[in-house]
Amino acid sequence: MSARRCIAGTLALLMAGCTVGPKYQTPSVPMTDSFKEATPADYRTAGTWLRAQPADTLPRGSWWQVFGDPELDKLEDQLTTSNFNLQLAEARFREARAMIGYQRASEFPTISVGANTFSLQDSSHQPYFLIPNPQPEGELQLPFDLNYEVDLWGRIHRMVAAAREEAQASAADLATVTLSLHAELAIDYIELRAADAQQRLLDDTVKAYTAALRLTQNRLAGGDAAESDVAQAQTQLDTTRVQDTDIGVMRAKYEHAIAVLIGQPPAAFSLPPSPLDLQPPSIPPGIPSELLQRRPDIASAERRVAEANEQIGIAKAAYYPSLTFSAESGFEGTSGATLFGWPSLFWAVGTSLTQQLFDGGRRKAQSEAAHAAYDASVATYRQTTLTAFQQVEDNLAALHILQDEAQQQREAVASAEKSLRAFTNLYLGGEDPYLDVITAQTAALMNQRNDVDILRRRMEASVLLVKALGGGWNATDLPKLASSGMPRGAFVPAGW
Numbered sequence: 001m002s003a004r005r006c007i008a009g010t011l012a013l014l015m016a017g018c019t020v021g022p023k024y025q026t027p028s029v030p031m032t033d034s035f036k037e038a039t040p041a042d043y044r045t046a047g048t049w050l051r052a053q054p055a056d057t058l059p060r061g062s063w064w065q066v067f068g069d070p071e072l073d074k075l076e077d078q079l080t081t082s083n084f085n086l087q088l089a090e091a092r093f094r095e096a097r098a099m100i101g102y103q104r105a106s107e108f109p110t111i112s113v114g115a116n117t118f119s120l121q122d123s124s125h126q127p128y129f130l131i132p133n134p135q136p137e138g139e140l141q142l143p144f145d146l147n148y149e150v151d152l153w154g155r156i157h158r159m160v161a162a163a164r165e166e167a168q169a170s171a172a173d174l175a176t177v178t179l180s181l182h183a184e185l186a187i188d189y190i191e192l193r194a195a196d197a198q199q200r201l202l203d204d205t206v207k208a209y210t211a212a213l214r215l216t217q218n219r220l221a222g223g224d225a226a227e228s229d230v231a232q233a234q235t236q237l238d239t240t241r242v243q244d245t246d247i248g249v250m251r252a253k254y255e256h257a258i259a260v261l262i263g264q265p266p267a268a269f270s271l272p273p274s275p276l277d278l279q280p281p282s283i284p285p286g287i288p289s290e291l292l293q294r295r296p297d298i299a300s301a302e303r304r305v306a307e308a309n310e311q312i313g314i315a316k317a318a319y320y321p322s323l324t325f326s327a328e329s330g331f332e333g334t335s336g337a338t339l340f341g342w343p344s345l346f347w348a349v350g351t352s353l354t355q356q357l358f359d360g361g362r363r364k365a366q367s368e369a370a371h372a373a374y375d376a377s378v379a380t381y382r383q384t385t386l387t388a389f390q391q392v393e394d395n396l397a398a399l400h401i402l403q404d405e406a407q408q409q410r411e412a413v414a415s416a417e418k419s420l421r422a423f424t425n426l427y428l429g430g431e432d433p434y435l436d437v438i439t440a441q442t443a444a445l446m447n448q449r450n451d452v453d454i455l456r457r458r459m460e461a462s463v464l465l466v467k468a469l470g471g472g473w474n475a476t477d478l479p480k481l482a483s484s485g486m487p488r489g490a491f492v493p494a495g496w
Contacts, residue, residue, distance in 0.1 A: 018152070018153060018154060019153065019154025019157060019158070019313065020153045020154060020313060020316045020317050020320065021154065021158065021309075021310075021312050021313020021314070021315075021316045021317065022309060022312055022313065024305075024306050024309040024310075026302060026305070026306075027302075027305060027378045027381060027382065029381065029382050029385040029386075030382065030385065030386060030389075031289060031385075032289055032389075035289060035389070035392055035393055035396055062076070063182075063466045063471045064076045064182060064186050064463075066281045067186075067278050067281070067459075067462075068278070069189075069278060071189075071271070071274070072186065072189050075185060075189060075258060075261075075262055076182055076185060076186070078262040078263070079181060079182060079185050079261050079262050079263075080178075080182075082262050082263030082264070083181055083261055083262065083263055084263060085177060085181060086174075086177060086178060086181055089173060089174045089177040089178070090174055092170055092173065092174070093167070093170040093171050093173070093174045095170075096163070096166050096167040096169075096170035097167045097170070099163045099166065099167070100160065100163045100164050100167055102163070103156070103159045103160045103162075103163040104160050104163075106149070106156045106159065106160075107151065107156055107157075107160070108148075109146050109147060109148035109325075110145075110146070110147050110148070111144065111145070111146050112144070112145045113142070113143070113144050113145075114142075114143055114145075115140075115142055116140070116142075116143070117140050140331075140332070142330045142331045142332075143328055143329070143330035144328065144329050144330050145326070145327075145328050146325075146326065146327040146328070147324060147325070147326045148324065148325045148326075149322060149323070149324050150322075150323040150324070150325065152320065152321070152322070152323055153316075153317040153320045154313060154317060155313075155314050155317035155318075158310040158311075158313040158314045158317070159310070159314060161306075161310050162307045162310035162311060162314070165303045165304070165306045165307040165310065166303070166304070166307050168299075168303045169299075169300045169301075169303035169304050169307065170300075172296040172297070172299040172300035172303060173296070173297075173300050174296075175296035175299075176296040176297045176300060179296060179467055179470065179471045180467070181261060182471070183463050183464065183466070183467040183471075184261065185258060185261045185262070186463045187460050187463055187464075188254045188257045188258050188261065189254075189258060190276065190278070190456060190459045190460055190463070191250070191254045191456065191460075192251055192254040192255055192258065192271065193274060193275065193276035193277075193278070194276045194452060194453070194455070194456035194459075195247055195250045195251040195254065196251065196273045196274055196275045196276065197275035197276045197277075197452045197455075198247050198449060198452055199244065199247045199248075199251065199273065199275075200273075200275045201445075201448055201449060201452060202240060202243055202244035202247060203244060205240050205244075205445055205448075206237065206240050206241055206244055209233070209236055209237040209240055209441070210237060212233050212236075212237075212437070212441075213230070213233040213234055213236075213237050215233075216229045216230045216232075216233045216434065217230055224430065225434070228434070229433075229434035232434055232435060232438050233434065233438075236438055236441060236442075240445070255269070255270065255271055258271070276452065276455060276456065276459070278459055280399065280458045280459055280461070280462040281462060283396070283399060283462075283465070289389070292385065292388050292389070292392070292469070292470065293470075294469060294470030294471070295384075295388050295468075295469070295470040296470060297384055297388075298381070298384055298385055298388060301377070301380050301381040301384040301385075302381055304377050304380070304381075305374070305377045305378055305381050307377075308370070308373050308374040308376075308377040308378075309374055311370045311373060311374070312367070312370045312371060312374055314370070315363070315366045315367040315369075315370040316367060318356075318363045318366065318367075319363055320355075321353055321354060321355035322353075322354050322355075323351065323352070323353050323354075324351065324352045324353075324354070325350075325351050326349075326350055326351070326352065327347070327348065327349045327350075328346075328347065328348045328349075329345070329346065329347035329348075330345075330346060330347075331344045331345060331346070332344055332346050388468060391464070391467075391468035392465065392468045392469060394464075394468075395461045395462075395464045395465035395468055396465060398457070398458075398461040399458065399461050399462065399465065402454060402457055402458045402461060403458070405454055406451075406454045406455065406458060409447065409450055409451045409454050410451065412447045412450075413444075413447045413448055413451050416440070416443045416444040416446075416447045416448075417444050419440050419443065419444070420437070420440040420441060420443075420444045422440075423436045423437050423439075423440040424437055424440070
């Protein structure tokens with residue numbers, strides 16, 4: 001009885017096996033408690049930045065709704081359901097998820113069945129001996145084969161884990177694509193509306209310059225102006241018309257880009273003109289750097305570090321022997337009549353323990369490659385995190401600086417318009433030449449267009465900041481993929 005228990009315990013230990021290779025630990029990354037540009041200069045205290053607090057007012061989920069534009073909301077919803085790049089990323093995730101089940105199958109034995117039949121006629125002139133009048137032989141076989149590799153060193157376990165981590169990385173890739181496409185659509189929409197604003201401004205300016213040309217023509221007819229005044233007014237009008245027409249090229253480009261993003265051919269899509277009148281959402285003074293945990297590309301990079309760690313263990317397991325149980329059973333006979341009788345039953349059971357002694361350095365090369373791939377994935381993870389910090393800092397700085405610049409620009413617009421009125425009145429009074437009016441017109445138009453452009457840049461910086469912070473995504477949104485795989489539909493992004 002004790003011998004049986006010993007044998008049973010040994011078999012159980014062999015079946016359980018052990019796992020070789022390093023245990024995974026999340027690599028460290030360069031971090032700070034808060035972002036340098038998270039607060040403007042007014043929030044500085046004694047040369048340091050105020051400690052960041054959780055910012056619950058930051059956009060989450062359908063983050064584009066913070067801009068309060070129903071047309072943008074409608075387009076973003078269409079992108080979620082109709083964009084083909086998003087469908088591609090979702091299919092890649094389902095493919096990676098299916099590979100968990102593929103690798104998981106290696107934890108179970110394989111059972112196969114087949115049917116063999118053959119006939120044999122030996123030659124009467126075989127070497128070394130003669131067989132007088134050899135008779136033909138024939139057999140029918142119906143074998144059942146069972147093979148099972150014992151995961152002694154955790155190779156199969158690590159393969160399943162690697163597939164699971166790749167699936168999680170693919171889920172984060174899907175979230176990255178989703179975030180990027182929604183941000184791209186928002187930026188294209190802002191660009192289009194900014195073009196509409198420029199178009200309206202130039203349309204109004206063309207009307208004003210047309211009236212100014214008529215004024216100089218009337219003054220010329222009355223002897224109060226020179227022909228040069230009319231020529232200057234005509235040139236100013238023609239130049240502005242060219243700028244007005246050229247805006248159409250930019251608007252068409254962004255309208256076509258939006259059409260493709262929502263899965264429509266450009267010829268079947270159009271947006272009526274509507275000047276940009278949105279305002280950037282307020283950014284709270286003190287954004288915690290922990291919000292970068294919401295970046296799906298960082299989560300994806302970290303999951304691929306974990307996957308690379310599993311590959312090191314898989315490569316190390318190749319140095320150890322492999323143990324395989326096999327069994328075969330079936331029926332064998334010379335004809336169908338005798339195939340299924342008990343005398344035709346055959347079976348065989350055995351084990352195979354294999355240790356590779358020489359492979360020309362293949363396992364060593366595989367191990368070195370696995371370690372190198374791990375180091376590369378760690379570097380990618382750290383660089384992705386640093387890049388995320390840079391993107392957040394860039395857009396925080398842009399928002400703070402552009403806010404001040406917008407105020408300065410509004411003052412410049414008011415001054416330019418005041419100057420234009422003054423020079424126009426002086427010209428009408430015969431005190432200044434028309435060239436001064438032309439100069440004032442040019443300065444006023446330039447400042448007005450720059451005012452629209454600064455608003456566009458502020459809006460785009462807001463979108464890019466939301467994207468840099470991960471939008472409404474969170475690392476906890478990664479699907480919890482079990483070792484046995486995940487049921488179909490367990491993780492499907494909203495809108496699919």
